[in-house]
Amino acid sequence: MINLLKITALFLLPISIFGQNSQNMKMLANINNHHGDGEYSACWGYTAPDGREYGILGCAKGTAFIDITDTNNIYEAAYLPGLDQPSCCREMKVFSHYAYVVADGIPSGLQIIDMQYLPDSVHLVNTYFVGDFTMGHTISIEGPYLYINAGDYNIGGLFVLDLSNDPVHPVKRGEWEEYVVHDSRIINDTIFACNIYNPPGWISVIDATNKDNLRTIAYWENVPSPGPHNIAISENRRYAFVTDEIGGNPRLLKIWDISNLNNAVKIAEWHPPGITTSIIHNVELYGRYLFAAHYSAGLRVVDVSNPFGPVEAAFYDTYPANDDFSYEGCWGAYIFNSEKIIASDRATGLYVFRTNFPLKEKNPAIAENFSLGQNFPNPYNPVTTIKYSLKIDSYVTLKIYDVTGKLVSTIIDGNVAAGNRQVNFDGSNFSSGVYFYNMIATYRDGVTKTFSESNKMILLK
Structure with missing residues (x-):
């Protein structure tokens, strides 16, 4: 070295x-x-x-x-x-x-x-x-x-x-x-x-x-x-x-x-x-x-x-x-x-x-229950992994959008049990470029609540 x-x-x-x-x-x-x-x-x-x-x-x-x-x-x-x-x-x-x-x-x-x-x-x-x-x-x-x-x-x-x-x-x-x-x-x-x-x-x-x-x-x-x-x-x-x-x-x-x-x-x-x-x-x-x-x-x-x-x-x-x-x-x-x-x-x-203080603070009530991680690797070719956490059973959608906001893929659309999860996304059929993935988790905690978060990822072929 x-x-x-x-x-x-x-x-x-x-x-x-x-x-x-x-x-x-x-x-x-x-x-x-x-x-x-x-x-x-x-x-x-x-x-x-x-x-x-x-x-x-x-x-x-x-x-x-x-x-x-x-x-x-x-x-x-x-x-x-x-x-x-x-x-x-x-x-x-x-x-x-x-x-x-x-x-x-x-x-x-x-x-x-x-x-x-x-x-x-x-x-x-x-x-x-x-x-x-x-x-x-x-x-x-x-x-x-x-x-x-x-x-x-x-x-x-x-x-x-x-x-x-x-x-x-x-x-x-x-x-x-x-x-x-x-x-x-x-x-x-x-x-x-x-x-x-x-x-x-x-x-x-x-x-x-x-x-x-x-x-x-x-x-x-x-x-x-x-x-x-x-x-x-x-x-x-x-x-x-x-x-x-x-x-x-x-x-x-x-x-x-x-x-x-x-x-x-x-x-x-x-x-x-x-x-x-x-x-x-x-x-x-x-x-x-x-x-x-x-x-x-x-x-x-x-x-x-x-x-x-x-x-x-x-x-x-x-x-x-x-x-x-x-x-x-x-x-x-x-x-x-x-x-x-x-x-x-x-x-x-x-x-x-x-x-002397944290730079990013999340809503404590939400952060305790849910998170959406940055995909890895990023940039990727052609497969990347997206990790997320659910502390309460939820109805989850995880969707991929291109830079124009057009929906190009739905990875998850259904009920998911609580826990630390991950899912792979295969970009083999997509062109190089910037994409965004958005997760929406709907759950019951006395009343119906929703968690939503998005991240950016780059497909580089």
Whole structure:
């Protein structure tokens, strides 16, 4: 096993060192191996089939793969140099066991990195170029589709890469080139694109149902003093959380009611309590909490269960020197299903955190009785297993839907006795793509009650 660099987790250090820079959040570890090369940028996460967890860190001259499974002893398992050296901005996303990395340097292309050999090594399996594309600023993903944002392709809008048939050799599909797209968030077949520059401060909403023909269906201006860099969308698709990286001061989180896309209504603004000079950057939603990388103010955790009144629940300041108006400090964050949190700091590398409270809470009355697990393996080909639990005899339906919402298969439709259950789903007769499975359990507990839950799965042939 490659075991190049190891460090000991810092959670045993005296509380007085870090206490003044944090609230309700504990630092478990920090690794900073490449600061001499220049500044760090984005981070993302990967959980291997064996359960090991890896933080992926954008470095000035390449990408580091850091095993964070044991937070007492995190270490850099692998490192892959970029074509461009150095780059201020290196971002990545994950599909199956591949990492897809873009950078602002020319030429950087799209690096496709096979992670299935971790913790021993990673393998560069392709560097993708198409047309005049040689670099990208950010990268987004939804299902087997990658979206390259703000590169040098055309005017710097976005274009779609299809991974469904061969993740190593993407197929270019459609593009949207009305304006520059600094970053985007894709929910099913809807793109929310941040037009940070021109027109100044728009969020464009784009229908991507037909991946070869992207079309604008709505837009709104992220007023006042807009400069939207990044966006997150609530699970119910009713609220948008938009970050202003440029524009007026303070650089705010703005929350919008988008239940009517043609009439978005701003309902709240937020910045860290007592701090008006730090710049907000990237945000990720996890349950009721929004994780905001807030540059010089560090990583902030905001309870947005009431989007009209966001409240800070926790923070850790990765850049304690000051809260100045600068692009130093925390760049991005990623939350694992284990509720470990990683964050990247431009100067000090990758951090691993936990909050002092659980991030996802289920209805106790329901959670005691029922659960629907994530299918495994996922992605799968062609058979996957779905586990579920019934503590009370129930009438159960378990149905599979495609991304358009069309019912494609019914696995269970009948009475099922209480207990821990599992069922296999065979996708041999289905095409590659994203599917959703929904379980509804109806039972008697004095009165008739219903439990319903859905999960996403990916068939990759």
